[in-house]
Amino acid sequence: MRGMRIAIVDEDKTDFSASFISQLKSLDPLDVAVMRRDSASELVRKGRKSAYVALRPGFGQTKGIFGQKATIEVGIDPSHQAESGYLQGLLNQAAFMQVQKSLFSPQGAREELQKVTKGEGIWNELNPDQRAAAGKFFSSAADFMGLTDSAASHGKDSASQSGMTMSAKIDVVSVADDAIRPRSAFEIYFPSGVLWALLGCAASFGISIVKERTGGTFMRLRLAPISRAHILAGKGLACFISCVTVCTVLLAIGNLIFGVRITNPPALVVGVVCSALAFVGIMMLISVLGKTEEAVGGAGWGILLLFSMLGGGMVPAMFMPPWLRTIGAISPVHWGILSIEGGVWRNFSPSEMLLPAGILLFIGVVGFSVGVTILARMDK
Secondary structure, three states: OOOEEEEEEEOOOOHHHHHHHHHHHOOOOEEEEEOOHHHHHHHHHOOOOOEEEEEOOOHHHHOOOOOOOOOEEEEEOHHHHHHHHHHHHHHHHHHHHHHHHHOOOHHHHHHHHHHHHHOOHHHHHOOHHHHHHHHHHHHHHHHHHHHHHHHHOOOOOHHHHOOOOOOOOEEEEEOOOOOOOOOOHHHHHHHHHHHHHHHHHHHHHHHHHHHHHHHOHHHHHHHOOOOHHHHHHHHHHHHHHHHHHHHHHHHHHHHHOOOOOOOOHHHHHHHHHHHHHHHHHHHHHHOOOOOOHHHHHHHHHHHHHHHHHHHOOOOOHHHOOHHHHHHHHHOHHHHHHHHHHHHHOOOOOHHHHHHHHHHHHHHHHHHHHHHHHHHHHHOO
16 A cells, blocks of 8 residues: 555654654655644545544653553544554554664663653653662663664664564544444445446436437437427436436435435535536436447446546545546546535535535536537537
8 A cells, every 4th residue: 555645743743753753754655744633634524634643742752652641643534444454553663663763772761761860751750769760771771772783783673682562552533523423334335336326327328319319219309399409408307317316215225224324414415416417417428439339338338437446436545556546536436425425424514515516517517518519510
Protein backbone atom coordinates (compact mmCIF):
# COMPACT_ATOMS: atom_id res chain seq x y z
CA MET A 1 0.00 0.00 0.00
CA ARG A 2 1.28 3.46 -0.86
CA GLY A 3 0.05 7.00 -0.41
CA MET A 4 -2.46 6.53 2.45
CA ARG A 5 -3.54 10.12 2.97
CA ILE A 6 -3.48 11.12 6.64
CA ALA A 7 -3.47 14.42 8.51
CA ILE A 8 -1.12 15.02 11.45
CA VAL A 9 -2.16 17.22 14.37
CA ASP A 10 0.74 18.25 16.62
CA GLU A 11 -0.76 19.35 19.94
CA ASP A 12 2.42 18.54 21.85
CA LYS A 13 4.74 20.89 19.91
CA THR A 14 7.98 19.47 21.28
CA ASP A 15 11.18 18.41 19.59
CA PHE A 16 10.17 14.79 20.13
CA SER A 17 6.78 15.25 18.42
CA ALA A 18 8.41 17.12 15.51
CA SER A 19 10.94 14.32 15.12
CA PHE A 20 8.14 11.73 15.24
CA ILE A 21 6.26 13.55 12.46
CA SER A 22 9.42 13.55 10.35
CA GLN A 23 9.67 9.83 10.97
CA LEU A 24 6.11 9.33 9.70
CA LYS A 25 6.81 11.41 6.60
CA SER A 26 9.72 9.13 5.78
CA LEU A 27 7.45 6.08 5.55
CA ASP A 28 6.54 5.33 1.93
CA PRO A 29 2.98 4.07 2.62
CA LEU A 30 1.93 7.42 4.12
CA ASP A 31 1.06 10.74 2.47
CA VAL A 32 1.30 13.10 5.45
CA ALA A 33 -0.02 16.66 5.83
CA VAL A 34 0.27 18.67 9.07
CA MET A 35 -2.77 20.76 10.01
CA ARG A 36 -5.09 21.83 12.83
CA ARG A 37 -7.41 19.35 14.52
CA ASP A 38 -10.67 20.90 13.29
CA SER A 39 -9.46 20.98 9.68
CA ALA A 40 -8.11 17.43 9.90
CA SER A 41 -11.33 16.05 11.39
CA GLU A 42 -13.42 17.80 8.77
CA LEU A 43 -11.35 16.44 5.88
CA VAL A 44 -11.60 12.91 7.28
CA ARG A 45 -15.35 13.26 7.77
CA LYS A 46 -15.73 14.38 4.15
CA GLY A 47 -13.70 11.42 2.93
CA ARG A 48 -10.75 13.46 1.64
CA LYS A 49 -8.37 11.93 4.20
CA SER A 50 -8.31 8.34 5.41
CA ALA A 51 -7.50 9.31 8.99
CA TYR A 52 -5.90 11.90 11.22
CA VAL A 53 -3.20 11.28 13.83
CA ALA A 54 -3.15 13.66 16.80
CA LEU A 55 -0.13 13.82 19.11
CA ARG A 56 -1.66 14.86 22.40
CA PRO A 57 0.01 17.22 24.91
CA GLY A 58 2.59 15.32 26.95
CA PHE A 59 3.62 13.06 24.08
CA GLY A 60 7.16 14.42 24.13
CA GLN A 61 7.55 14.06 27.90
CA THR A 62 6.50 10.43 27.91
CA LYS A 63 8.61 9.57 24.85
CA GLY A 64 5.52 7.76 23.59
CA ILE A 65 5.89 4.86 26.03
CA PHE A 66 5.64 5.95 29.68
CA GLY A 67 2.27 7.73 29.69
CA GLN A 68 -0.64 6.29 31.64
CA LYS A 69 -3.11 7.55 29.02
CA ALA A 70 -3.11 7.23 25.25
CA THR A 71 -0.73 9.79 23.79
CA ILE A 72 -1.58 9.18 20.10
CA GLU A 73 -5.14 9.65 18.88
CA VAL A 74 -6.23 8.19 15.54
CA GLY A 75 -9.45 9.57 14.04
CA ILE A 76 -10.59 7.19 11.32
CA ASP A 77 -13.15 7.56 8.57
CA PRO A 78 -15.69 4.78 9.25
CA SER A 79 -15.58 3.80 5.57
CA HIS A 80 -11.82 3.11 5.89
CA GLN A 81 -11.88 0.71 8.84
CA ALA A 82 -9.76 -1.78 6.92
CA GLU A 83 -6.95 0.77 6.95
CA SER A 84 -7.12 1.34 10.71
CA GLY A 85 -5.06 -1.71 11.69
CA TYR A 86 -2.53 -1.04 8.97
CA LEU A 87 -2.11 2.57 10.10
CA GLN A 88 -1.67 1.50 13.73
CA GLY A 89 1.09 -0.85 12.62
CA LEU A 90 2.87 2.00 10.85
CA LEU A 91 2.51 4.23 13.92
CA ASN A 92 4.02 1.51 16.11
CA GLN A 93 6.86 1.15 13.62
CA ALA A 94 7.55 4.89 13.68
CA ALA A 95 7.27 5.00 17.50
CA PHE A 96 9.69 2.11 17.88
CA MET A 97 12.23 3.74 15.56
CA GLN A 98 11.85 7.10 17.31
CA VAL A 99 12.11 5.68 20.82
CA GLN A 100 15.14 3.65 19.80
CA LYS A 101 16.78 6.75 18.35
CA SER A 102 15.97 9.16 21.17
CA LEU A 103 16.01 6.96 24.28
CA PHE A 104 17.74 3.64 23.68
CA SER A 105 21.09 5.18 22.85
CA PRO A 106 23.90 6.31 25.13
CA GLN A 107 23.07 9.98 24.57
CA GLY A 108 19.31 9.46 25.00
CA ALA A 109 19.79 7.50 28.22
CA ARG A 110 22.07 10.21 29.63
CA GLU A 111 19.55 12.95 28.74
CA GLU A 112 16.81 10.98 30.50
CA LEU A 113 19.12 10.51 33.50
CA GLN A 114 19.46 14.30 33.77
CA LYS A 115 15.67 14.67 33.75
CA VAL A 116 15.33 12.05 36.48
CA THR A 117 17.97 13.77 38.60
CA LYS A 118 16.25 17.17 38.24
CA GLY A 119 12.76 15.71 38.62
CA GLU A 120 11.55 17.10 35.30
CA GLY A 121 8.38 16.06 33.49
CA ILE A 122 6.78 12.82 34.58
CA TRP A 123 9.70 12.05 36.91
CA ASN A 124 8.49 14.83 39.21
CA GLU A 125 5.54 12.61 40.15
CA LEU A 126 7.85 9.97 41.69
CA ASN A 127 9.10 9.95 45.26
CA PRO A 128 12.85 10.29 45.97
CA ASP A 129 13.40 6.54 46.28
CA GLN A 130 11.71 5.87 42.95
CA ARG A 131 13.73 8.62 41.25
CA ALA A 132 16.91 7.16 42.69
CA ALA A 133 16.05 3.75 41.28
CA ALA A 134 15.23 5.29 37.91
CA GLY A 135 18.52 7.16 37.97
CA LYS A 136 20.43 3.93 38.52
CA PHE A 137 18.50 2.33 35.67
CA PHE A 138 19.35 5.03 33.13
CA SER A 139 22.94 5.22 34.33
CA SER A 140 23.32 1.50 33.71
CA ALA A 141 21.34 1.79 30.47
CA ALA A 142 23.75 4.40 29.13
CA ASP A 143 26.67 2.03 29.65
CA PHE A 144 24.70 -0.92 28.28
CA MET A 145 23.59 0.94 25.15
CA GLY A 146 27.17 1.94 24.52
CA LEU A 147 28.03 -1.75 24.33
CA THR A 148 25.09 -2.61 22.05
CA ASP A 149 26.07 0.23 19.69
CA SER A 150 29.14 -1.81 18.80
CA ALA A 151 26.83 -4.70 17.85
CA ALA A 152 24.75 -2.34 15.71
CA SER A 153 27.88 -1.28 13.85
CA HIS A 154 28.18 -4.90 12.73
CA GLY A 155 24.71 -4.83 11.15
CA LYS A 156 22.64 -5.70 14.24
CA ASP A 157 19.95 -3.50 15.72
CA SER A 158 20.72 -2.33 19.28
CA ALA A 159 17.11 -2.54 20.45
CA SER A 160 16.82 -6.03 19.04
CA GLN A 161 20.05 -7.04 20.82
CA SER A 162 18.63 -5.85 24.12
CA GLY A 163 15.46 -7.85 23.56
CA MET A 164 13.27 -4.78 23.90
CA THR A 165 10.02 -4.23 21.99
CA MET A 166 7.98 -1.06 21.99
CA SER A 167 4.46 -0.17 20.97
CA ALA A 168 2.83 3.23 20.93
CA LYS A 169 -0.21 3.99 23.06
CA ILE A 170 -2.95 4.57 20.47
CA ASP A 171 -6.56 5.62 21.02
CA VAL A 172 -8.76 5.03 17.93
CA VAL A 173 -11.85 7.25 17.64
CA SER A 174 -14.49 7.77 14.97
CA VAL A 175 -14.68 11.13 13.24
CA ALA A 176 -18.49 10.92 13.13
CA ASP A 177 -20.79 11.74 16.04
CA ASP A 178 -22.25 8.69 17.75
CA ALA A 179 -25.69 9.73 16.53
CA ILE A 180 -24.74 9.56 12.87
CA ARG A 181 -21.76 7.19 12.64
CA PRO A 182 -22.37 3.96 10.69
CA ARG A 183 -23.65 1.15 12.86
CA SER A 184 -22.81 -1.62 10.42
CA ALA A 185 -20.99 -2.40 7.19
CA PHE A 186 -24.33 -2.16 5.35
CA GLU A 187 -24.51 1.59 5.97
CA ILE A 188 -21.00 2.02 4.59
CA TYR A 189 -21.28 -0.14 1.48
CA PHE A 190 -24.94 0.26 0.48
CA PRO A 191 -24.26 3.47 -1.52
CA SER A 192 -21.94 1.54 -3.86
CA GLY A 193 -24.73 -1.02 -4.37
CA VAL A 194 -27.09 1.79 -5.35
CA LEU A 195 -24.56 3.04 -7.91
CA TRP A 196 -24.35 -0.44 -9.43
CA ALA A 197 -28.11 -0.27 -9.98
CA LEU A 198 -27.69 3.07 -11.77
CA LEU A 199 -24.98 1.54 -13.96
CA GLY A 200 -27.40 -1.19 -14.97
CA CYS A 201 -30.18 1.27 -15.79
CA ALA A 202 -27.87 3.42 -17.93
CA ALA A 203 -26.57 0.42 -19.89
CA SER A 204 -30.05 -1.06 -20.44
CA PHE A 205 -31.63 2.17 -21.73
CA GLY A 206 -28.60 2.94 -23.90
CA ILE A 207 -28.92 -0.45 -25.60
CA SER A 208 -32.69 -0.01 -25.95
CA ILE A 209 -32.20 3.16 -28.03
CA VAL A 210 -29.92 1.27 -30.42
CA LYS A 211 -32.43 -1.58 -30.58
CA GLU A 212 -35.20 0.84 -31.57
CA ARG A 213 -32.99 2.38 -34.26
CA THR A 214 -32.00 -0.97 -35.80
CA GLY A 215 -35.55 -2.33 -35.52
CA GLY A 216 -37.19 0.67 -37.19
CA THR A 217 -39.14 1.81 -34.13
CA PHE A 218 -37.20 5.02 -33.87
CA MET A 219 -37.91 5.81 -37.55
CA ARG A 220 -41.63 5.28 -37.05
CA LEU A 221 -41.55 7.62 -34.06
CA ARG A 222 -39.78 10.21 -36.19
CA LEU A 223 -42.69 10.08 -38.66
CA ALA A 224 -45.10 11.05 -35.89
CA PRO A 225 -45.92 14.76 -35.41
CA ILE A 226 -43.30 15.15 -32.70
CA SER A 227 -39.69 16.31 -32.85
CA ARG A 228 -36.56 14.33 -32.16
CA ALA A 229 -36.12 16.34 -28.98
CA HIS A 230 -39.48 15.09 -27.67
CA ILE A 231 -38.55 11.47 -28.40
CA LEU A 232 -35.18 11.67 -26.70
CA ALA A 233 -36.60 13.66 -23.79
CA GLY A 234 -39.12 10.86 -23.28
CA LYS A 235 -36.29 8.32 -23.27
CA GLY A 236 -34.36 10.41 -20.78
CA LEU A 237 -37.41 10.82 -18.54
CA ALA A 238 -38.08 7.08 -18.58
CA CYS A 239 -34.44 6.37 -17.65
CA PHE A 240 -34.57 8.98 -14.87
CA ILE A 241 -37.76 7.53 -13.39
CA SER A 242 -36.29 4.03 -13.51
CA CYS A 243 -33.09 5.18 -11.81
CA VAL A 244 -34.93 6.99 -9.03
CA THR A 245 -37.33 4.06 -8.54
CA VAL A 246 -34.53 1.51 -8.29
CA CYS A 247 -32.60 3.70 -5.84
CA THR A 248 -35.71 4.20 -3.71
CA VAL A 249 -36.48 0.47 -3.62
CA LEU A 250 -32.91 -0.46 -2.71
CA LEU A 251 -32.68 2.16 0.03
CA ALA A 252 -36.07 1.04 1.40
CA ILE A 253 -34.83 -2.57 1.50
CA GLY A 254 -31.63 -1.43 3.17
CA ASN A 255 -33.58 0.53 5.79
CA LEU A 256 -36.23 -2.09 6.55
CA ILE A 257 -34.16 -5.27 6.32
CA PHE A 258 -30.52 -4.34 6.86
CA GLY A 259 -30.98 -1.43 9.27
CA VAL A 260 -29.48 1.26 7.02
CA ARG A 261 -30.46 4.59 8.59
CA ILE A 262 -31.21 7.79 6.70
CA THR A 263 -29.58 10.54 8.75
CA ASN A 264 -30.27 13.39 6.31
CA PRO A 265 -33.32 12.75 4.05
CA PRO A 266 -33.08 16.06 2.10
CA ALA A 267 -29.42 15.43 1.29
CA LEU A 268 -30.25 11.87 0.24
CA VAL A 269 -33.00 13.08 -2.10
CA VAL A 270 -30.57 15.54 -3.70
CA GLY A 271 -27.95 12.82 -4.01
CA VAL A 272 -30.32 10.31 -5.64
CA VAL A 273 -31.80 12.87 -8.05
CA CYS A 274 -28.41 14.24 -9.13
CA SER A 275 -26.95 10.76 -9.52
CA ALA A 276 -29.92 9.69 -11.63
CA LEU A 277 -29.57 12.76 -13.86
CA ALA A 278 -25.85 12.09 -14.31
CA PHE A 279 -26.50 8.55 -15.49
CA VAL A 280 -29.26 9.70 -17.83
CA GLY A 281 -26.59 11.75 -19.58
CA ILE A 282 -24.22 8.78 -19.56
CA MET A 283 -27.01 6.62 -21.01
CA MET A 284 -27.36 8.96 -23.98
CA LEU A 285 -23.60 8.89 -24.58
CA ILE A 286 -23.57 5.08 -24.46
CA SER A 287 -26.33 4.88 -27.08
CA VAL A 288 -24.12 6.51 -29.73
CA LEU A 289 -21.02 4.34 -29.18
CA GLY A 290 -21.97 2.05 -32.07
CA LYS A 291 -24.59 1.11 -34.63
CA THR A 292 -25.47 -2.34 -33.27
CA GLU A 293 -26.66 -3.65 -29.92
CA GLU A 294 -23.53 -5.77 -29.53
CA ALA A 295 -21.20 -2.84 -30.18
CA VAL A 296 -23.02 -0.52 -27.79
CA GLY A 297 -23.38 -3.19 -25.11
CA GLY A 298 -19.70 -4.11 -25.17
CA ALA A 299 -18.36 -0.58 -25.31
CA GLY A 300 -20.92 0.73 -22.84
CA TRP A 301 -20.25 -1.87 -20.17
CA GLY A 302 -16.52 -1.52 -20.70
CA ILE A 303 -16.73 2.20 -19.91
CA LEU A 304 -19.12 1.71 -17.00
CA LEU A 305 -16.93 -0.96 -15.40
CA LEU A 306 -13.95 1.36 -15.73
CA PHE A 307 -15.95 4.12 -14.01
CA SER A 308 -16.83 1.67 -11.24
CA MET A 309 -13.23 0.59 -10.67
CA LEU A 310 -11.89 4.14 -10.64
CA GLY A 311 -14.72 5.44 -8.45
CA GLY A 312 -14.44 2.82 -5.72
CA GLY A 313 -17.37 0.65 -6.71
CA MET A 314 -15.23 -2.45 -7.23
CA VAL A 315 -11.70 -1.96 -5.89
CA PRO A 316 -11.35 -0.29 -2.44
CA ALA A 317 -9.48 2.99 -2.69
CA MET A 318 -6.97 1.82 -0.04
CA PHE A 319 -5.41 -0.54 -2.59
CA MET A 320 -4.98 2.16 -5.26
CA PRO A 321 -1.79 4.19 -5.70
CA PRO A 322 -2.17 7.95 -5.13
CA TRP A 323 -2.17 8.83 -8.83
CA LEU A 324 -4.99 6.37 -9.49
CA ARG A 325 -7.09 7.75 -6.63
CA THR A 326 -6.63 11.21 -8.12
CA ILE A 327 -7.78 9.99 -11.53
CA GLY A 328 -10.79 8.37 -9.84
CA ALA A 329 -12.25 11.83 -9.27
CA ILE A 330 -13.30 11.90 -12.94
CA SER A 331 -15.65 8.96 -12.35
CA PRO A 332 -19.33 9.75 -11.78
CA VAL A 333 -19.43 6.66 -9.56
CA HIS A 334 -17.08 8.39 -7.12
CA TRP A 335 -19.31 11.45 -6.83
CA GLY A 336 -22.49 9.39 -6.79
CA ILE A 337 -21.27 7.30 -3.86
CA LEU A 338 -20.16 10.42 -1.99
CA SER A 339 -23.48 12.22 -2.53
CA ILE A 340 -25.54 9.25 -1.32
CA GLU A 341 -23.24 8.76 1.66
CA GLY A 342 -23.96 12.40 2.50
CA GLY A 343 -27.59 11.49 3.13
CA VAL A 344 -27.11 8.00 4.55
CA TRP A 345 -24.47 8.51 7.27
CA ARG A 346 -22.12 11.42 6.51
CA ASN A 347 -24.93 13.94 7.23
CA PHE A 348 -23.69 16.51 4.71
CA SER A 349 -24.78 20.11 5.10
CA PRO A 350 -26.22 21.96 2.07
CA SER A 351 -22.85 23.57 1.36
CA GLU A 352 -21.11 20.18 1.52
CA MET A 353 -23.58 18.73 -0.97
CA LEU A 354 -22.89 21.46 -3.52
CA LEU A 355 -19.68 19.95 -4.90
CA PRO A 356 -20.83 16.35 -5.57
CA ALA A 357 -24.29 17.48 -6.69
CA GLY A 358 -22.89 20.14 -9.03
CA ILE A 359 -20.41 17.73 -10.63
CA LEU A 360 -23.12 15.11 -11.16
CA LEU A 361 -25.45 17.66 -12.77
CA PHE A 362 -22.63 18.85 -15.02
CA ILE A 363 -21.92 15.27 -16.13
CA GLY A 364 -25.60 14.70 -16.86
CA VAL A 365 -26.14 17.88 -18.88
CA VAL A 366 -22.93 17.54 -20.91
CA GLY A 367 -23.43 13.83 -21.53
CA PHE A 368 -27.03 14.21 -22.69
CA SER A 369 -26.23 17.19 -24.92
CA VAL A 370 -23.27 15.49 -26.60
CA GLY A 371 -25.23 12.26 -27.06
CA VAL A 372 -28.19 14.04 -28.67
CA THR A 373 -25.89 15.98 -31.01
CA ILE A 374 -24.08 12.85 -32.19
CA LEU A 375 -27.35 10.95 -32.61
CA ALA A 376 -28.78 13.75 -34.76
CA ARG A 377 -25.78 13.57 -37.08
CA MET A 378 -25.97 9.78 -37.29
CA ASP A 379 -29.62 9.98 -38.45
CA LYS A 380 -28.83 12.34 -41.33
